[in-house]
Amino acid sequence: MKFFSVALFTLMAFVGMAFGYPMLAMQAFDDIHCKGSKSYAISVNDCQKFRDVSSIKSFAERGVCTxxxxxxxxxxxxxxxxxxxQNGCNDLDVSFSGSWEFRC
Known part of the structure; x- marks a missing residue:
């Protein structure tokens, strides 16, 4: 019975870390409120291509990303x-084709 209790506690700890850690870490992600008709949103750590856009929109939840x-x-x-x-919506003005990535 003691083994079962320890195993259950360990499992609950891992589940808690899996869901809790991302909330504590700096995050950047696509946000529908940041997207415009001639804009693309940035996703964290994902190289993405873009073609002839006027701006790249980004959204950072906490902390500072680059x-x-x-x-x-x-x-x-x-x-x-x-x-x-910084926190919230940000706008990067671009007038060429290329790619971007977002690092936290």
């Missing part, structure tokens, strides 16, 4: 724009 914008399609080379993203 957006990196490249002229390549695969986030390679040196970024031509690096900008810190």
């Amino acid at each position: 957006a990196y914008v490249y002229t390549s399609d695969d986030c390679s080379g040196s970024p031509i724009l690096t900008q810190n993203i």
